[in-house]
Amino acid sequence: MKRTLGVCYYPEHWPEAQWAEDAARMAALGLTWVRIGEFAWKRMEPVEGSYDFDWLDRAIDTLGAAGLKVVLGTPTATPPAWVVAKHPDMLPVDADGRVRGYGSRRHYCFSHPGYLAECRKIVTAMAARYGSNRHVAAWQTDNEYSCHDTVLSYSQSAAAAFRDWLRQQFPGQGNDGDIDALNAAWGNVFWSMDYDSFDQIGLPNLTVTEVNPAHAHAFRRFSSDQVVAFNRAQVDIIRAHSDAPIAHNYMGRVTDFDHFKVGADLDIASWDSYPLGFLEDRSGTSDAHKRAYARQGDPDFQAFHHDLYRAVGKDGRWWVMEQQPGPVNWAPYNPAPLPGMVRLWTWEAFAHGAEAVCYFRWRQAPFAQEQMHAGLLRPDSAEAEAFEEAAQVTNDLADAPHVAPVQAPVAIMFDYDADAMWAVQPHGASLSYFGLVFDWYRACRKLGLSIDILPPDTRDFDGYALVLVPGMMHMPDDLKTALAAAHGAVVLGPRSAARDTHFNIPTPLPPAWPGSDLAVSRVQSIRPDMPIDVAGGGQVIGYFEELTGGGDVVLQTEGRAPVAVRCGDGVTYMSGWGDDTAHMRLIQAIAPDLDVEIMPEGIRRRATGNEVFWFNYTTQDVEVEGEKLPPAGVLRHVRPAMS
Amino acid sequence: MKRTLGVCYYPEHWPEAQWAEDAARMAALGLTWVRIGEFAWKRMEPVEGSYDFDWLDRAIDTLGAAGLKVVLGTPTATPPAWVVAKHPDMLPVDADGRVRGYGSRRHYCFSHPGYLAECRKIVTAMAARYGSNRHVAAWQTDNEYSCHDTVLSYSQSAAAAFRDWLRQQFPGQGNDGDIDALNAAWGNVFWSMDYDSFDQIGLPNLTVTEVNPAHAHAFRRFSSDQVVAFNRAQVDIIRAHSDAPIAHNYMGRVTDFDHFKVGADLDIASWDSYPLGFLEDRSGTSDAHKRAYARQGDPDFQAFHHDLYRAVGKDGRWWVMEQQPGPVNWAPYNPAPLPGMVRLWTWEAFAHGAEAVCYFRWRQAPFAQEQMHAGLLRPDSAEAEAFEEAAQVTNDLADAPHVAPVQAPVAIMFDYDADAMWAVQPHGASLSYFGLVFDWYRACRKLGLSIDILPPDTRDFDGYALVLVPGMMHMPDDLKTALAAAHGAVVLGPRSAARDTHFNIPTPLPPAWPGSDLAVSRVQSIRPDMPIDVAGGGQVIGYFEELTGGGDVVLQTEGRAPVAVRCGDGVTYMSGWGDDTAHMRLIQAIAPDLDVEIMPEGIRRRATGNEVFWFNYTTQDVEVEGEKLPPAGVLRHVRPAMS
Amino acid sequence: MKRTLGVCYYPEHWPEAQWAEDAARMAALGLTWVRIGEFAWKRMEPVEGSYDFDWLDRAIDTLGAAGLKVVLGTPTATPPAWVVAKHPDMLPVDADGRVRGYGSRRHYCFSHPGYLAECRKIVTAMAARYGSNRHVAAWQTDNEYSCHDTVLSYSQSAAAAFRDWLRQQFPGQGNDGDIDALNAAWGNVFWSMDYDSFDQIGLPNLTVTEVNPAHAHAFRRFSSDQVVAFNRAQVDIIRAHSDAPIAHNYMGRVTDFDHFKVGADLDIASWDSYPLGFLEDRSGTSDAHKRAYARQGDPDFQAFHHDLYRAVGKDGRWWVMEQQPGPVNWAPYNPAPLPGMVRLWTWEAFAHGAEAVCYFRWRQAPFAQEQMHAGLLRPDSAEAEAFEEAAQVTNDLADAPHVAPVQAPVAIMFDYDADAMWAVQPHGASLSYFGLVFDWYRACRKLGLSIDILPPDTRDFDGYALVLVPGMMHMPDDLKTALAAAHGAVVLGPRSAARDTHFNIPTPLPPAWPGSDLAVSRVQSIRPDMPIDVAGGGQVIGYFEELTGGGDVVLQTEGRAPVAVRCGDGVTYMSGWGDDTAHMRLIQAIAPDLDVEIMPEGIRRRATGNEVFWFNYTTQDVEVEGEKLPPAGVLRHVRPAMS
Ligand SMILES: [Zn+2]
Ligand SMILES: [Zn+2]
Ligand SMILES: [Zn+2]
Structure with a gap:
């Protein structure tokens, strides 16, 4: 599979006279893709029913003439004022009952039929006009569903x-x-x-x-379904006019709709990767951790989403549609990346199988909401810092243009519905399903493991030495059967199978594992400042279940309460939310044949079918594989193709 | 007085086929009481005016046949959907002006006349049906007035x-x-x-x-009066049909209505005691304290309420209507109790004179809001941890079935109206009347003292060696006179008599004590990180008044400002909010004949007329009276009856 | 210029029989001024169109007869209930869309034409009645515009x-x-x-x-203009009837309207100085700082406002209209001032050129919202602590009745519009323009410097050795020209000239300084726990810009990034928000001829034309000029008149 670069561009923001020069510079930089159009509804349909596509024709022609391929976005995240004037009740309503007003973006309720009709009209017009345009090589629906907390509307x-x-x-x-x-x-x-x-x-x-x-x-499931339906309406229209693949650009740590269901209607999953902004505003990590990685981003947060969206994409096709190129405007604090990080982020994505990485944005806008958001160019068109790093990636790619996809040794199941269930009933302050799964993911990464993320309807676990299914509150019977039959080691808990489909506690008590009498007898949430020591190392934090029955105890507390217990052939139930040490110890105990290697602090490893990468997320030189890897350094070793 | 146990039960939640077995197990456990009915309006009156009591007849018969006595609750805390549909404006409104919606409980405004009429109808129907039922041995009105902040409605x-x-x-x-x-x-x-x-x-x-x-x-006084009137309407109806005593189950640290006034219409005061939940969500204590007592609960919080509700109950009759049996669902963190604590909590209640302690609830519900709330049984009907501890109490009671009530040596006055006044004008962040009184209460407990709480209309203080009346912002003249004439030592201040009945500062300046020229000349609130040292030990925290006049200075600051000053024969005014040390020093200075003994950390003592109890709230063995008291241990010494 | 004292008084709050005695005591204390009337609309116009000024006539006569001069306030901050009943939509609306109700004060929206008409009527009636009253020596419009966040209304x-x-x-x-x-x-x-x-x-x-x-x-500029127009309407009416000067009493750290524009319509600027309340509720300083100055107030906060309002007043005429005399009622914590501080605060104001300092209030009110606010008298008319300190100031003034105004060596420009721009786009959590300017001000004070604050339309900088213009996001071209031509050293940045008038980033990139190629290439906001070390001492905190071009580097980071760079003859651009050390180092580097002297901790110095003052804001004796200055001490040295 070929690795390519791209950029997000807004021709409507700049004088037409500048387009050709911009296109030429993009091409010279080695970019393949240019995403356009997703906020330009007002330019395409200035007045209801009166379309103006001439400017867009010329923009696409100009870009195409420079050898660039266009990703064309539907503009339904930014309905113009006339749409809202026509449908004043289309505005979303927040949980406090306040109408969320016009004046920014995403000001629509997914359930408003009148707005959906307007969307169908503009998408139909675009698809009809550009469905067979030879430069339009891909489509994007809307922009960042759920961004700014817009899925749950109380209208x-x-x-x-x-x-x-x-x-x-x-x-x-x-x-x-x-x-x-x-x-x-x-x-x-x-x-x-x-x-x-x-x-x-x-x-x-x-x-x-x-x-x-x-x-x-039920309301969360409904709200997720509304997003799926909204997206599908656009996909159906585009497909009727175009053979180009269709993508949506998801966000980081958005769990309030089921991306697998949206993804099933699309060809490519993509996401918008802002490592520094996400570290500050949604990683949920400690201040010490934020200080350590303020200019590099969390070493696992992006990797997690790369693996997640590879699972969301059809046949594993996925992109980074927006890659942070410098300081952003929207986090509590907006530092500049460490020199080299933009390149590192790009390569981390490629190492996880990205087809394309597109930088957001070409030129920093001097006006409106994102004027403090860096681009590849400064507002005065001079090259910003990221420009040179993108050029370096172009050079890097000359040696490593292709990736050989390969199944990872470890799988982690991710279930958006389980996240909804934890959100509805966290039972302890700040506990979340995402947090639990991400903690397991990090433990694997610290062991140097590559990971596949699996959708919740997976029933074939062949080839995985380790399958992690933590915290999945509702587990269908056939999933239990399939996991019980898996060849690799399986980890469940806490809260696995804790609820039936309507959020009731089933009897026999959870997890009711086939062939096991293991039961969760009592459930506790724990103060974060009162972790429970695990005998031999590690701690249980936040959540702890008391167990009865089951088989061998793999981990226990200092007070001899079971923490990890066998409940079947190769299946282990972990009753606590562990820290990294506890998680790593359990992995090593139950999957001894895994090729683990404890990574130095801030170093991460990722293997493809024909390569192994090491990334240095620290601000220090670190010795890796006998070589000195500098801060933001990327080490790539070729290995024999394995799949 | 006989000591008894009970449980809260919801026959409507379970198949009728299970009722008889449940009743038999309750009886076998040694329970006397079973409270039912308080959330079952929809089952009793599924459609307006159409009653269905047959199921309830059978439930009461089944329980009664097993030898259990029924406490029957009126269901007015949970009006069904049809009531709200009929009276849409009955919903309470919060201080931000938001209507608080249907879908949980307590969704009514105390001031809505239409809703009050609906309540009269269902209570009349119940009272007529069960007023002379031989198994219905007590009544409960509504459920937990004010829970979820429902007294102050801005509708x-x-x-x-x-x-x-x-x-x-x-x-x-x-x-x-x-x-x-x-x-x-x-x-x-x-x-x-x-x-x-x-x-x-x-x-x-x-x-x-x-x-x-x-x-x-005025609005707070009005809102309190609305609760009194709402409750009285039900009491009047029940009394017209039944001779059984009537109770209400109050909550912890609820001060926004006058429990003494509600209590005056009832026969029994009861409250719902959740030591671990209350420690986390309303004790207001430090994180270090919460860590130390996370699995035991605050050593004084429950005792305080026991003494308070003994004062609220007619002739001192009071119960624990709901006793926490394990982890709850509603606190920020919900750990399990230390083994033995359910028994300890039960005995602490009995030591304070409880007639009955009822566990909440019989069986953990597998559905709806409280599915994570432990019971005596697990959802699968197996015994939960508390079941065994309740059984142990049954055994304990074989040796100690009765209590001899006795007047305590120390009295603390508690005035709900004073709490309202502090809430209206705290003058310093997070200062509250409840907090001040509770601090005094804790100091007494740390000295091993037993305490009576007195309502604000008390005028006879005979028999008390020490009477504490801190922070009572409005003091009627006859109260001043009565206190001045008390034989025991009296402590006033800060803020005693600081306002007239309409919240104005009186002249002469407070406290205007009979026969004294002591005056509060200036009032300060203090940063919590800037306590003022008291000469000889202890500190003033939060609140400090500067005094002129008065008599001997009992305590003063390092800077020689008076902290505690005589203002009459045996009356001392304390101008600061003290820490435990300052409070304990003052008690020892002004009431030297009190039988005080500084308790070891986490040990508490309580005397009845014929017993002395020691309770170990720590997680360590502690030597008490020459014996080793284990964690959660209860030591009971019989003494000659004293009253 | 003569220095005088005054007091705020509310005859309508007290029995008429008490007025004469009050007036006599005021006069005996040496007061010159008494401000009255600003909350008495209901007494003046009890019913629409029906005026009652008889009581006010008598009050003014009584005060005047005692030799006092009256400052008469218009009562438009407290519209009576009948006004609101007539104009229910005059109430302001907060940013959450909630109508802010009746029952306190400032319950009006500046944009409501009906309310403005009511204001014109009552002001016209007052001006007609008292415009030529010989005792009415000054006027005050309304009261504390913007207090309680009332400028931005979303109605x-x-x-x-x-x-x-x-x-x-x-x-x-x-x-x-x-x-x-x-x-x-x-x-x-x-x-x-x-x-x-x-x-x-x-x-x-x-x-x-x-x-x-x-x-x-734009909305902030509009809202500011609404205040200007509202105030001007009253001024125009008063001027038509009276020759007495007109003032308004501004507040501390209020920046949401342009005080220079309001001030241009008035004769005197005045402000309400509450050092202890402001330290707690708006200084934005650390807890350690608040502890150190809890009873003294911030050493620079009042001084800053004195200098600011001297700039706002016409010809530099300014007063303290309300001076804190003891504990207030409205801060999170309300301690008493250190003995002597009321006198110190008064003298700090005089040292900055105040014509008058009026204490708020004469007698503590025993009723309503401010009953916990100290006065010169207690509610029982006994002297409160501040009374004696005011008397001491009267004595002090016998030796130092006059001040010789003088231009300071240092100027700081203050631009309310820049504050609005930072508020709209802080870019980093808790960053503000006020905070930046105040940090520079403090650095100057720590160097013992006296400071003039300049309005943003200043173009003549003659006589200043140092001109500080930090953070002014929009700079007109003629300001740049004037600063480039200044004789003294000039400091710009960060964010200087960063936006055009409509909030767009200009090209060439900022600051686009005449004759310099210095450009801000990239902008970062920094975690507060990640300051950047400046080589040689000091740190950059919060905000940091990366520069290209420019001349000599004056300060740089440890990593050799420029922090302060020459961009013209005598003009230095500072690209970071520095701490005190960094700011002080820069001042000393670029203005070596300034007479700086690093003040001992908590000591401040201020020079007038004929005096030098030292103030001790600490709780310790400190040696100053060879003398031991006690806590709250004021040292005054006469020097030859310099202007
Ligand atoms: Zn985006
Ligand atoms: Zn309850
Ligand atoms: Zn004021």
Whole structure:
């Protein structure tokens, strides 16, 4: 598979006279791709029904003439003022009941039928115009679904659609669903919460105290489905006019819709990788960690998403659609990357199988919201720092243009629905499914392992020496069967199979593993300043389940409570949320044949089918494989192709 | 008085086929009481005016047949959807003006007349049906008034009722009150805030800056009165049909209605005791303290409420209606209790005179909001950890079934209205009346003292060697007279008698103690990181008044400012909020004849008329009375009956 | 110029019988001024159109008869209930969309035309009645504009007025402005945000994500202009009836309207100085600093405002209209001042050229919102601590009644619009223009320097050895020219000239200094726990720009990045936000002839034309000029008049 570079560009922001020179400089830099169009609705349709594509024709021609391939975005993340004036109730509503107003972007509720109709019209017009344009080599739908917390909307439109969705979930005899079935499934008897009809069901915000978790969870599933449907509407239209692959650019640590379901309708997964911004605003790490990696980004956060979105992409096709090139504008603090990091980030993506890495953006905009966001060029068109690093990657690629994909030895399952369930019921302050899975991911990386992330409908685990399935609160029976039959070591828990599909605790008690009497007898959440020591090293932090039954104890607390217990042939249940040491110890104990190697602090390793990479995320020289790897250094060793 | 155990049970949550077995197990465990019904409105009245009590008849029969006595709760904390559909404006409104929605519990405004009418109807139906049922041995009104911050509602109903309440407070010639009297009493001249009529008066939320404290205080008094009236409406109906005693289950650290006034209409005070949850979410203690007691609960928080609710109960009758049996679901962190703590908590309650301790709940619910809340049974009906501890209490009770009530040597007055006044005007961040009184209570407990809490209308202090009346911002003249005449030592301050009944500073300046020229000349609130050292030991924290006049100085600062000053025969005014050391020193200085003994860290002592108990709240063995008391240990010594 | 004292008094709060005695005591204390009337609208106009000035006539007569001069305030900060009943939509709306209710003060939106009309009426009535009263020696408009965050209102009135204001900013052919010009100026193309007409423009709150900074900045400029217009309406009316000077009493650290523009319509600037309250609630300093100065106030915060308001006042005329006399009621913690501090604060004001210092308030009110706010008298009319200190100032003044104003050696420019720009785009958490300028001010004070603050339209810098212009994001060309021609050393940066007038980044890149190729190539905001060391001492904190071009490097980081660079003859650009050490080092490096002397910790110096003062803000004796200066001590040395 070929490795390529690209950039995000906004011809509508610049004088037309500048386009050709920009295109020539892009091509000279060795870029292949240029993404355009995704915020230009007002330029394409200045007045309802009156389209102006001439400028866009010329922009595409200019870029194409320079040898660049265009990724064309649909502009539905930025409805113009006239759309909102026509549909004033299309605006999303936050959990506090406040209407989120016009004046920035993503100001729409996924459930508003009038807005969906407007989207269909503009996408149809674009697809018809550019579906067979030879320079348009790929499409992007909308932009960053869920960014700015826009999936969960508490509008009237959402409420109406939620009720319809529930009627489908609990179908009745006629058109109106079976409300008794819903009441029973949700346990509404608990506080006399039974509904007489679906019309009484509201959204799960602003209740006096905690809402029924079944109610909250249903709303999250519904909201995810609304994103899937919204995206599918655009995909169907584009496919009717174009053979080019379709992508969406996902974000980092966004879990409030099921990316696997959206991804199933698309050809390519892509994401927007902002290592420094994400470290500050969503990594959830300690201040000491943020200080250590302030200019490099978390050593695992991007890698995790690379692996995740490789799983989301059809046949593993994935890109970085936006790559941070310098300081951004939106994090609490916005430092500049360490010299070399833009190159390192690019190579980390390629090492994980990215087809393309596109820098965001070509030229820093001197106006509007992102004027403090660096680009490859400064606002005055001089080269910014990242320009030279991108050029270096172009040179690097001359030696390493292709990647041989290969199955990793370790798999981690990721289930967006489980994340929703933890969000609905964290049980302990700041606990999250994402956090748990990411902690396991980091432990693997610290052992030098390469990892595949698996969607929750995976049933074939062949070839994996280790399969990690932590925290998946609902596990279908056939998943249990498939995992029980896996050849590699399997790790479950905590909270595995802890709920049925309607958020009830099943009996027999979880995990109810086939052939095992292991049961979670009692559940605790723990103060973060009161970790529990694991005998022999490591700690349990945040979450701890007390177990009965099961087989051999692999890890236990200093007080001899079981922490990791065998519950089947090669299956181990870990009842606590471990720290890195505890996780690493368990991996080494249950999968002794894995090729692990404890990485030096801040060094990470990643293997493809024909290469092994080492990355230095620290600010110091580190000796790796007998060589001195400088800060931000990338070491690449070729190995015989393995797959 | 007999000591008994009980449990909270929800027959409507379980198949009817399971009821008999549950009842048999309860009886076998030695339980006397089973509380039911308080969330089952929808099952009792599925449709307006159409009652279904057959299932409840059978449930009560089944429990009664097993020898259990039923506490029957009115279900008015959980109005069903049809009630809300009929009265959409019955929902409470929070201080930000947001309507608090349907979907959990306590979704009603105490001031809504339509909702009150619905409550009268369902309570009348229940009282008529079960008023003479031989198994119904007690009643509970509603559930946990004020839980989830539901006393202060800023709805239209509340505003209208508040205006009517004010007209009663300031009666005029005709039906419309005397607005000039209100303006004068509140000092509305201050910022041209005088009203022309009561119709102009709004609720004290969302003002541009601080509202007039007289206005805010009146609203708190009104809101408390609304709870009293709401409860009384139910009591009157039940009494018309039943001779059984009536209780309400209060909560921990709830001070926004006057429990003494509600209690005056009831026969039994009860409360819901969640030591671990309360430590985390409302004790207000330091992280170090929370770590030290994470699995045991604060050593004084429950004891304080036991003593408080003994004072609230008629003739000192009080229960624990809900006792935490294991991890709960609602605190920021929810660890499991140290083994033995459920038994310890039960005995601490009995040592304070509880008639009954009921565990919440029988079986952990696998569905809805409290599915992570432990019970005596697990969801699969296996015994949870607390089951065995409850059984142990049953055994313990064989030796110690009765308690001889006795007057304690120390009394602390508790005035809900004073708490409201501090809440309206804390003067320093995070200062509260509850916190001040509780600090004094803890100092007494650390000296091994048993304590009675007194309502603010107490005028007879006979038999008390020490009477503590800290922070009571409004003191009626006859209270001053009674305290001045008390035989024991009396401690006042800070803020004692600092305001008249309409929240104005009186002249002569406070405390204006009979026969003393002591005056608070200036008032300071202090940064928590700047305590003031008391000469000889201890510190003043948070609050400090500068005094003029008065008699002997008992405590003074290192800088020789008076901290505790005599202002009458046996009466001492403490001008600062002291730490434990300062409080303990003052007690020892002014009440030298008290039988004090400084308790080892985490050990507490409590005497009844015929027993002395020691409790070990630590995680270590501690030597007590020459015996080694293990963690969670309870030591009981019989002594000659003293009253 | 004569130095005088005064007090704030509310005759309407007290029985008329007490007025004469109060007046006599004021006069005996040596007070000259008494400010009255500013909250008494309800007493002056109890019913719409029905005025009652008789009581005020008598109050003024009584005060005047005692020899006091009256400052008469217009009462428009406290519209009575009948005004609000007449104009219910006059209430301001906060950024969350909540109407801010009646019941305290400042409950009006500056943009409401109906309320403005009511204000004109009451001011006209007052001006007509008292315009030629011989005792009314000065006027005050309204009270503390912006206090309680009341300048930015998101009401319908504000939205309508904002659209009209924008039409004026972008004038078109007809009455409706040029919307294309606005779209172009704001860069609305960025996210398809172009408007079709001004009617579509909303207020910049509640948008999904960050609003266009040009939009937010325009709203801040508009809101400032609304305050100017509101104030001017009153000034015009008063001037038509009175020759007495007109003042307004500004607050501390209020930057959301342009005080220079309001001040241009007034005769005297005054402000309300609450050193202890401001330290706690708005100084933004560390807890350690707050502990060190809890009873003294920040050593520079008041001085800064003295110098600032001297610049705001016409011909440098300025007062302290309200001086904290003891503990206040509104800060998180409200300690008492160190003995002597009220006197020190008064003298610090006189040392900066105050004509008058008025204590707030005469007698502590026993009722309403400020009942915990100390006065010169206690509520029982006994002397409070500050009374004696005021008397001491009266004695002090016998020796030093006059001040000789003099130009300081150092000037700092202060631009309210720059503060708005930083507020719109801080780029790093908690960064502010005020904070940057104040840090420079403090560095100067620590060097013993006296400082003049200059308005942003200053073009003549003659006589200043050092001119500091940090952080002024928009700099007109003629300002650059004037600064380039200044004789003294000039310091710019960071962010100097970083934006054009519509918040766009100009090309050539900032600062685009005449004759220099210095350019800010990249901008970073830095974690506060990751300061960058400056070679030789000091640190860069919070903000750091990377530079290209320019001349000699004056300061650089340990890593050799430039921190301060020459960009012209005597002009230095500082690219980082420095700590005190870095700022002091730069001053000493570029202005070697300045008479600097590093002050002992907590000691400050200030020179007038004929005096030098030293103030001891510490709690220890400190040796100053060979004398032992006690805590709160003031040392005054006479020097030959210098101007
Ligand atoms: Zn983006
Ligand atoms: Zn409860
Ligand atoms: Zn004021």
